[in-house]
Amino acid sequence: MSQTAQTVREDGIISSVSGPVVTARDLDARMNDVVYVGDEGLMGEVIEIEGDTTTIQVYEETSGISPGEPVESTGEPLSVDLGPGLLDTIYDGVQRPLDVLEDKMGSPYLDRGVDAPGIELDKEWEFEPEVEEGDVVETGDVVGIVEETVTIDHKVMVPPDYEGGEVVAVESGSFTVDETVVELDNGEEVQMRQEWPVREARPTVEKKTPRTPLVSGQRILDGLFPIAKGGTAAIPGPFGSGKTVTQHQLAKYADADIIIYVGCGERGNEMTEVIDDFPELEDPSTGNPLMARTSLIANTSNMPVAARESCVYTGITIAEFYRDMGYDVALMADSTSRWAEAMREISSRLEEMPGEEGYPAYLAARLSQFYERAGYFENVNGTEGSVSAIGAVSPPGGDFSEPVTQNTLRIVKTFWALDADLAERRHFPSINWNESYSLYKDQLDPWFQDEVADDWPEKRQWAVDVLDEETELQEIVQLVGKDALPEDQQLTLEVARYLREAYLQQNAFHPVDTYCPPEKTYLMLTTIQTFNDEAFDALEAGVPVDEIIDIDAAPNINRIGVQEDYEEYVDELKSEITEQLRSLY
Ligand SMILES: Nc1ncnc2c1ncn2[C@@H]1O[C@H](COP(=O)(O)OP(=O)(O)O)[C@@H](O)[C@H]1O
Ligand SMILES: [Mg+2]
Structure with a gap:
């Protein structure tokens, strides 16, 4: 999370605190601005402005703050830091690296008012230029390469909001992410670090029809219900039916270049397992650690609800950044139900008119905005890349008629329905072949026929x-x-x-x-x-x-x-x- 460029703004005053939702008056802020709340400076985001009352969702425990304390806006939307160092890292839902937090606080769980940059600012990376003085570069173009991990070369790109121009200076050697490596004739300076607001998709040229499967190495998936590179899939199933095992199998074996694993508030110990297990996993395709091409976003259910709401956005924004480099990225979210529940909780604190089963009326829109960001794309720099999005859904009691499953079903094109009866009979993976489907089947056939x-x-x-x-x-x-x-x-x-x-x-x-x-x-x-x-x-x-x-x-x-x-x-x-x-x- 970035914390730069603080223009001087009028502070507000807290007028009420209700769990993760805080209201402030007289705050000079815009919708979606990141704000620091209370004497402890807890991080929050503006979610509603009405007259001089601003409503804020706070990403940290709010028990210690009270009305009368100050609120300060950064004037910037919730953004992630993008650059080398995203891989082989475990984050919380607002991109604070857990190991950094652990060093600061002696516990991998969030404390309040602790801020940490999303990528290391002091570390030096060996920058190998791909351009020379006199070259003309445009938005999104790759200007150099950094070996980010043993597995992945990180492409340093001209940021999306740059105009581009002629290269007038180019460096090579060791640099931190904030040092300029390329200068353009219009004065623009390229560093390895970019920022991007999480709730906005990064620009592309065109979404294309995906025609290559994301080969999973799982027979029932590849054989009967394949997902495309750039495709969307849901894995609904009751507790113990195999959602997490399926997501892990995909993380290990799917032929994606980059894995973004969003552990969204499943039970506490389960997430701890992910945090402990992932760093131990070997990448079967390279023999290197799997983490060398993975970024893990971990949100346990004991972390504040608003951070759970934001974790999928943090994840998909990081995914898009690697897509822009021309990589095939697979994002797994386990489970999107916890994310939807976070939305429900925040919505009820806001006293919004509830929709089905208490979920906000905009549940379907939020789900579709998320899955919309998946796809097979022509990138701004002319490369092609993909983001495949695979969301587990945990319907209470395994009842697929509930709103999160139903709304997800309308959006995704692959449906892998897990089945409690099959799991009970130890038929694994417990994917029900009568209920599951893939709408990519026909368009992927030519690939399977050729290959x-x-x-x-x-x-x-x-x-x-x-x-x-x-x-x-x-x-x-x-x-x-x-x-x-x-x-x-x-x-x-x-x-x-x-x-x-x-x-x-x-x-x-x-x-x-x-x-x-x-x-x-x-x-x-x-x-x-x-x-x-x-x-x-x-x-x-x-x-x-x-x-x-x-x-x-x-x-x-x-x-x-x-x-x-x-x-x-x-x-x-x-x-x-x-x-x-x-x-x-
Ligand atoms: N493909 C599989 N092969 C073998 N065992 C499996 C498989 N899928 C699930 N299981 C078994 O089912 C258990 C529960 O799976 P899990 O993924 O944790 O369920 P969920 O996430 O749906 O609650 C696992 O611990 C494992 O014993
Ligand atoms: Mg699970």
Whole structure:
């Protein structure tokens, strides 16, 4: 959070304090200005101005402040500091680095009135220029590179509010983020640090139709319900159904360059786990720490409610900044319900007219403004980059008809519905294949056809059809039992069982099965289809269904997931299945 350029302004006086909401009178401030509240100088943001009464949401515990104390405006909107040092850092919801806070206060939890810059101001970075004197640069253009972490090169860009011009001086060597590295003929000076107001999207040239999948290495996602790079997805599910595990799998394995992980006020200990776990994780694609391409925004439920409200904006603004460098960024928010609850709490303190279930009437608008900032973009500097946004939703009691789930559903294009029954049966990931969908499927098919197999769409459709048929047959089975079904339908159930157990299930905690490349996802499906085709041939030739189901090789389908040398394994398994079934007639 920046704290620069304080013009002299008229201080106001606190007139009331209600939890995170404070009103002040006679304050010279504009909507969304950051203000310092009370003798302790707590950070807050102007959210309403009516006559000479200003309403402020305060990002810190307000118990110690009282009417009569001063309020001072910075005259600037809530902004984040952008520059090298964002990665490999853990922030709170208003971009205060937790380790800095910890050093200052001896606890990773926020104390009041503590301010800290979003990126280190003293650290020197090795700046390698990409421009020379005489070059003409425009807004957004890359003027140099800094090795931000072992994994990521940080592109230093001409800030969005600059006009650009001819380079008249350029430095190379070690500099802090506030030292000028490039000067332009119009007097503009480029530093590594930029600021951007969190509630405003960074400019782009054009939002494009995304055509590349964000490959997740999770079979059910890539295979049945893929998300695009630049896409939006929701993961609704009750407590314990696997939202967090799914988000972590995506953070580790999705083929994004940069991960922004927003832990938005889930239970206290769960967030502590994230804070402890993430720095330990290895990036499977480089062997470096995962944090080397991750920025973590952590807001536990014991942090003040207003900081929870702002954390998703802080996250998506950082995401957009890396997108501008031409990177594919994936943002995970766990959980957006906590964010919505923060909105609800603040709204009720403001005594606004409540909408559905007490959420403010603008809930849907806020959700859509957030997801709108995701996309596959042509950037101002001509590069392409993406922000994919994946939000967990935790509906109370797992009831998807509640407002946050419903409003999210209307906006996002991928829906991964987690299911308590599946989780209870230890079917993981507990993604309900009947309720989930992806609207990106068709536009991503050409990529899968080019990169994996030409018949990718047909194979997927075959699996979907078998699973649909199973759902219908299960209703009959419930009434009359499996044995009452005709033999071909019994066989369909057996094929569907392999689809569920081998293909749809995937153990996040198995060293091999945890990541499944699309090639393996495809080969697993073709193996199950080989079993299907050969089994139906045998049935037609008069072999009893029990004998078909009983062949030795078939159960090995469930072992494909854990095979490292899966190509060889699948080849052999297909031949064994074929041989054993053909020997029956
Ligand atoms: N893909 C998976 N593989 C194995 N176990 C899983 C998987 N997904 C969830 N689980 C199990 O379910 C538990 C609860 O998941 P979690 O993501 O914490 O739920 P939620 O965030 O929805 O409350 C995990 O601790 C784990 O034991
Ligand atoms: Mg969770």
